[in-house]
Amino acid sequence: MNNNTYCIIMAGGFGSRFWPICKDDSPKQFIDILGTGQSMLQTTFERFACICPRENIIIVTNRGYVDRVREQIDGLLPYQVLGEPTRRNTAPCVAYAASVIYEMNPNANVIVTPSDHAIFGMENFIHDMEQALQATERHDCILTIGVRPTNPNVKYGYIQFSEEPVDARATNLHKVITFTEKPPVVMARQFIATGEFFWNAGIFVWRLSTLRKAYEAFLPNIAKSYFALTSSTPQADVDNVYALSESISVDFGIMEHAENVYVMEASFGWSDVESWDSLYGIARHDEHNNGVVMGKSLLYDVKNSIVHVPSNRTVVLQGLDGYIVAANEDTILVCRRDNEDCIVKYISDVELMNSRGEKPRQ
């Protein structure tokens, strides 16, 4: 384990795809979506604690979630949790954390990661991260992790890479040619057919010096304001920086402009678990293709369904084919899997019902 290695975990996400399991006040990263007994953030933290010292991990989240982070992960030092006053996408978030790391170690080699993705194959993951960290030590590059696509998913970002390996010491390391965010399905199919595209797993590795140069080149305003922040900057000053800051992602703000972007193919399994359908895809299935992720369940004549209820809750289902059955402490959802896209409507209808005491037309 290298003391120069740092990790930035981005844990500010909100979102409601997994409603009612996830709600705005408890988004996906804080929930045990996978039924492992740990929240996705806890799993992510423990995963990176195998790669760098625990005190080198910085978690950036919305200020409203700071206490939640500290509840879920014991023994974090003050600088390890940074609370953003408002959402400004990933470029400001990474710049803030990078500036706090710079205070401690200007020579840091930094992994930036989402907090709510699923990783399968921990040994491969550690091996890949170590290889990536070695590559960014050798090259002044921004290294992204690519996943070989298995289907033309239109919700992912696609990375086109040059076939030629960059480096004889890492034959799975390629130069990036283009990034394409959420392509139409026809285009996604073509991408896959060429064999020259990866899914973007959202994990970047770069040295702090590379990172700072890239921000200064492509996002100079963000560099100027955020690189002035330290772990002891008063909250009001952090608020000012965020208030005046543009909102932009690392992908759009830097990756698409920089020349020195490489991609390494992951040897581990990955899912961004962004929908019930993707969770169904990675869940362990019984002989009737049901995925019971959480809850004590008895299923009779139930097929192709996914079940996620609190672990202390018993659920008895009969006569369902292709359903989502999900519950939290106060809400129950039973809906067809092919109807998942309507959940956002259900959420606003429930809010309407609870706020006005009236039922929307259905």
Add this chain to the structure above:
Amino acid sequence: MNNNTYCIIMAGGFGSRFWPICKDDSPKQFIDILGTGQSMLQTTFERFACICPRENIIIVTNRGYVDRVREQIDGLLPYQVLGEPTRRNTAPCVAYAASVIYEMNPNANVIVTPSDHAIFGMENFIHDMEQALQATERHDCILTIGVRPTNPNVKYGYIQFSEEPVDARATNLHKVITFTEKPPVVMARQFIATGEFFWNAGIFVWRLSTLRKAYEAFLPNIAKSYFALTSSTPQADVDNVYALSESISVDFGIMEHAENVYVMEASFGWSDVESWDSLYGIARHDEHNNGVVMGKSLLYDVKNSIVHVPSNRTVVLQGLDGYIVAANEDTILVCRRDNEDCIVKYISDVELMNSRGEKPRQ
């Protein structure tokens, strides 16, 4: 209101047809099955408190439920709740309560009622009960309440009556010819076709003197042992009486033998609410024939279904036709309405799963 009027509420029932809403430790009479905000026992008690003084109402229940009864109904005096040490069917239960009433008022006129039936039309109910009480004042008879059948329900008892009214002052009062418990459907259809049969609503009215004579004639052993009990009999002596007692219903033990059994046709609506199906039948339906009895619900493309979840719980359902969706604090059931008879199997499977930690074959 006549101070001679007493009421015996039989609240010892257990049973699991409404699982998971009802369980052995909280059977139907203690639950708000109808979504009224009151348990069925509370509703029954308040209903009879309009007919006789509150302190004239005796509730007989299993000893394990005595505290539950006192929690649900405020201000009950010690003699008003009798705890049976074991189940001996209705004849012992009624004899015990009748003996306690006899202590207080040998001239009592007594209504015996289940605690877990639904009554619709309170004014008619009060009117019918008053008429029944007047009839038993005039006649030395056992008066049962009959309900005009609407379908050949095979789970009910049927009462064949003589067309001729007994009494010019109550033209809805008839002599009973036969009792038939749970007939086959073909027979039930014939019964209905003749127009000479009522459903047995399980409510009896009789003077205490009539009741005691009937027990002494047809159930002399029960009369001898139970009529010796008083409200201050030590628990151990009550236990002895129950331990040595036969187990028999008032219907089989007395009604089927006695000559002076009359039936009065109810002018109120009635259901014994003995199944999800019967609850569905009496629930208020929306325009898609859904009965949401309890819970805050949003239904999308849902038809012919019944929903009963805790009142503070939200339930969102989509794409269901003909289902039961029921939950208590720790269990959720989703099952086809036409599969209700399997619920008893589900219950034993859940018990097996929870006790042995293994799932039964499904």
